[in-house]
Amino acid sequence: MLLKHLFKNGRPALRIAPAIIIAVICASAFIACQKEEIRVYRAPREKPSLADLTPEHWQQLAAGQMQQAKFRVTRDNQTIEITLSIFPGDAGGLLANVNRWRGQIGLNEADPAALPKLAEAFDAAGPGAKIVDMTGTDAKTTRPARLIGAIVTRGERTWYYKLLGDPELAEREKPAFLKFAQTAP
Amino acid sequence: MMNRLINILTSLQLTVVCLVFSLVLVFIGTVAQVDEGLYQAQARYFKSWYIWGITLSNHKFPIPLPGGYLIGAVLLLNLLAAHAKRFHFSWKKAGILMTHFGIILLLLGQLLTDVLSQETQMRMAKGEMKNYAEDSHTSELVLITAAKDNADEDEVVSIPESMLRKGAEITHANLPFTLRVNKYWRNSSISSKPREGAEDGGATHGPGQGVNILSQPPVSAMDEVNLPSAVIEVAGGKDSLGSWLVSSQSSVKQTFEHGGKKWQIAMRFSRQYLPFSLTLLELRHDIYKGTEIPRNFSSRVQLFNPSTKEQRETLIYMNNPLRYGGSTFYQYQMTNEEMAQQAGVSPSSTLQVVRNPGWVTPYLACLIVGLGLLYQFGGHLIQFLRKRIS
Numbered sequence: 001m002l003l004k005h006l007f008k009n010g011r012p013a014l015r016i017a018p019a020i021i022i023a024v025i026c027a028s029a030f031i032a033c034q035k036e037e038i039r040v041y042r043a044p045r046e047k048p049s050l051a052d053l054t055p056e057h058w059q060q061l062a063a064g065q066m067q068q069a070k071f072r073v074t075r076d077n078q079t080i081e082i083t084l085s086i087f088p089g090d091a092g093g094l095l096a097n098v099n100r101w102r103g104q105i106g107l108n109e110a111d112p113a114a115l116p117k118l119a120e121a122f123d124a125a126g127p128g129a130k131i132v133d134m135t136g137t138d139a140k141t142t143r144p145a146r147l148i149g150a151i152v153t154r155g156e157r158t159w160y161y162k163l164l165g166d167p168e169l170a171e172r173e174k175p176a177f178l179k180f181a182q183t184a185p
Numbered sequence: 186m187m188n189r190l191i192n193i194l195t196s197l198q199l200t201v202v203c204l205v206f207s208l209v210l211v212f213i214g215t216v217a218q219v220d221e222g223l224y225q226a227q228a229r230y231f232k233s234w235y236i237w238g239i240t241l242s243n244h245k246f247p248i249p250l251p252g253g254y255l256i257g258a259v260l261l262l263n264l265l266a267a268h269a270k271r272f273h274f275s276w277k278k279a280g281i282l283m284t285h286f287g288i289i290l291l292l293l294g295q296l297l298t299d300v301l302s303q304e305t306q307m308r309m310a311k312g313e314m315k316n317y318a319e320d321s322h323t324s325e326l327v328l329i330t331a332a333k334d335n336a337d338e339d340e341v342v343s344i345p346e347s348m349l350r351k352g353a354e355i356t357h358a359n360l361p362f363t364l365r366v367n368k369y370w371r372n373s374s375i376s377s378k379p380r381e382g383a384e385d386g387g388a389t390h391g392p393g394q395g396v397n398i399l400s401q402p403p404v405s406a407m408d409e410v411n412l413p414s415a416v417i418e419v420a421g422g423k424d425s426l427g428s429w430l431v432s433s434q435s436s437v438k439q440t441f442e443h444g445g446k447k448w449q450i451a452m453r454f455s456r457q458y459l460p461f462s463l464t465l466l467e468l469r470h471d472i473y474k475g476t477e478i479p480r481n482f483s484s485r486v487q488l489f490n491p492s493t494k495e496q497r498e499t500l501i502y503m504n505n506p507l508r509y510g511g512s513t514f515y516q517y518q519m520t521n522e523e524m525a526q527q528a529g530v531s532p533s534s535t536l537q538v539v540r541n542p543g544w545v546t547p548y549l550a551c552l553i554v555g556l557g558l559l560y561q562f563g564g565h566l567i568q569f570l571r572k573r574i575s
Contacts, residue, residue, distance in 0.1 A: 037346035038357050042338050043458050044316060045331070060392030060437070061377050088522070088532065155312060 020136025055176050058082065073165075073173055080173060082180070090158050094119060094151060097160065098132055104164065105136030105145045112133040114160045125152045125182045135167055150181035159184065194266040203260045206251055213239050215248070225321060226332070232299060245547030261292045279527040279555035280561025287554030294546025305457050306517060309465040309486075310533045316462040318512075318538040319454040321410045324433045328360060329449040340572065349415050362443055364426045365418040367428055371399040371570045372411040375432050391439040393430020415452060419443070457538075461490040461510060466498065468534040470521035482516050484534040501536065 058071040064083075071082040081184070091097065098118055099109045110118055122131035129152040138145035146167040150158045161181040163170055193199060214230030220240045220510040221229065230236060240247055249413055251259075259536055264285060274282070304320035324346040343361050355364040375398050376383070383397035393416070393418040403411050414432035421443050425491030429439050431452035438449040472478060483502035488495070488509060501507050507514040517537035524532075 036347045038345070038348070038355075039341075039343040040357075040359050041341050041343065042332060042335075043329075043341050043456075045337050045339050059394070061396075063435075064377075086513065 008050065038169040054180055058176070063068060073169065075169055077170075078166035080163055080169050080183060082161070082163045082173075082177060083158045085162075087160070088156060090153070091160070094130060097151065098149070101132065101147050101149050101162065102136070104139055105147050106139055107134060107136045112127050119151070122152070122181070123149055124178070125150060128153055131178075131181075138164070148176070148177060150172060152181065152184075152185055171177075191266060191270060196263075197267075197271045199259065199263050200267075203256050203263065206256050207260075210250065210253060210256060214242065214253075216241055222404070222406035242274055242541075251412060257292055257296065264289055264292075265296045267328055277564070278561075280557045280559075280564065283557030284554050284561060285557075287550045287552075287557055290553060291550035292547055294543050294550055297543035297546060298541055301543060302539070303457060304539045305540075307463065307514070307536050307538050308518075308533055308535040309463065309484075311465055312467060312532075314462050314464040317456045317458045318536075319456055321454050323455040324452055325414050326364075326415065326452050327450070328364075329438065329451070330446055344483075345455070346413055360427070361446075362421040363417050365420060366415055367418050368398075368401050368416040370398060370414045372403045373414040373432065373434070374399045375413065375414060375430070375434050378479050386414070388416050388430035390427040390441065391429045392437065393432075393439075396430060398430070398432075402549070413452065417450060418448070454545065457540075459510065459512070461488060461491060461495075463488055463514070463536075465534055468519060468521065468532060470519050482519050482534075483538065484519075502519070511542070512538050514538055518562060 016096070030146075054071060058073055061070045061072055061081075063070045067083050067088075069084045073082070075078050094102075095115055097111055098115065102108065102110060111123070118134075119130040120127040121132070121133050123132075129150065132149045135146045136147075136176050137143070144167055145164060148163040148170060150159075150161040152161070157182075161177070162171065163177045186441040194566050210230060214226055215238045217230060218226040220243050228566070229252075234255045235252050236250040238247050239250065240246075250545050264457065268285065272282075282389035297301045305320045305435075307315055307318040309315050318525070320371045326344040326346070326349060328344075329339050332340045340359070342357060344355055344357075344364070348355060351366055351369050355366070372523050375393075375395055375396050379397060380399055383399040384395055386398050387395060388394050388396070398414055403486055410433075412432060412434040414434065416430050417430050418428040419441060420426065428442060429450055431439070431450060433452050433454055436451055436453035438451040440447060442448070465484055465485040466487055469481065469483045469485075470479065471481040473480050473484075481502060483500055485498060485500050486507070487498050488507070490496075490510075499507050501516050502512055503516055506516070515537040516534070518535040523530050
């Protein structure tokens with residue numbers, strides 16, 4: 001029945017060739033002229049970014065190799081740097097990492113017996129979290145340096161927060177650093 | 186004039202010319218993938234109207250050629266116009282009609298796929314939940330602010346990378362300020378360490394201050410990505426609020442305030458948000474015993490759809506994708522425990538997310554072509570057999 005309406009004597013009832021040609025040209029031109037435009041969309045709010053978790057005067061720097069984030073604070077010719085690194089597993093264990101940090105400020109390696117005194121519990125950051133606070137000499141600048149490090153295990157990963165720099169400024173920024181070490185950006 | 190045009194469009198010679206150009210294009214486009222990369226070659230040879238200059242074995246030849254779009258469009262026009270002009274319906278030729286209809290559907294389906302399909306990736310660390318996929322071939326400059334009517338949502342103004350050109354000024358109804366593109370690099374590497382040939386972006390705010398940017402030649406291979414960077418100045422009225430270095434290398438969001446409202450600015454790979462989320466529960470990278478040959482990659486994920494409260498676990502592995510919500514999730518890449526340990530990163534799995542509303546058309550088209558050929562040749566065969574019997 002439908003075919004009878006569409007065709008007369010076996011030929012299309014309408015002269016559709018010009019219409020088809022124009023339609024295809026218009027469709028092609030439409031596709032060709034499509035330009036990318038500004039989109040506005042809604043997205044579920046993400047976890048707070050680093051910028052939301054750190055004080056405004058902490059200047060964020062480009063993170064180095066193996067680092068998740070790096071900050072610098074400068075005040076009265078004093079400088080400290082704060083870094084965050086995250087590793088799967090325990091990345092060598094507590095003693096190895098504390099000794100690595102001790103090496104950075106010119107201190108001798110500690111033996112396992114001294115570890116409980118060096119690394120105190122940092123319960124505010126989570127179960128099993130440890131904190132060390134050491135003073136020595138910065139191996140790079142040869143200036144007196146203080147290193148505060150927090151080691152926090154979250155799931156199957158370990159978070160290493162480190163503050164290193166001039167002792168006076170380190171003392172001033174310690175509360176903000178401890179607060180930062182309790183967060184997981 | 187119109188009759189002459191129709192005569193040309195309906196001619197069989199035009200069909201032959203198009204088919205010859207198609208053969209040449211497929212050959213050149215395939216060979217060029219070695220030098221230009223899969224993604225670039227596809228875009229330049231097949232997803233274009235014309236091609237100026239071809240690359241063969243690392244040599245460039247200034248030869249003009251019609252692109253895939255042009256050949257496809259002319260072929261489609263030719264087929265439609267020929268049918269409209271010469272078509273004479275009879276049951277005897279119904280098979281030919283079906284075959285041609287199938288080919289038309291195939292061409293239109295390809296056009297539909299080309300326009301509407303999206304290929305993105307979803308990279309998840311073990312335990313991570315994601316509700317978006319990223320297109321690593323394109324980046325977006327985003328301005329994010331809290332949604333007025335929903336405390337759990339953000340409003341995102343996404344500016345495509347194609348709009349970022351040095352000196353460009355960008356305004357939008359949803360942005361109460363103007364964005365000026367002070368500097369732009371199509372592909373770059375950023376570092377805080379000084380390097381030869383690198384330049385200071387001149388950002389006045391954020392972690393990009395003092396960072397140097399090294400311009401890199403754009404890449405086009407399938408497994409390489411461009412990392413665009415830009416220095417964006419935010420101007421509210423006549424005053425400048427400052428400038429920020431944004432880059433897809435870090436995708437870090439930087440915060441500023443305007444009119445008492447907090448805004449975040451970042452450059453990142455273009456995102457496509459999904460109305461559901463996937464959480465990577467477990468990833469497996471099995472190898473054949475005693476070898477390094479991979480036997481199986483698989484990701485066990487948990488799917489959660491907040492609108493339907495649907496929550497279920499599913500296993501995605503090679504040739505067994507997850508099909509959900511109009512998207513197909515294929516197992517794509519994997520960083521297993523051992524590789525992650527060496528690189529100092531978390532184990533992760535990457536899924537290829539393909540969204541193609543026109544996926545059914547090639548199957549349907551091939552079925553119609555097959556049925557048409559069967560009808561036509563079957564008819565001839567029956568006629569032939571009848572003649573022989575009689």
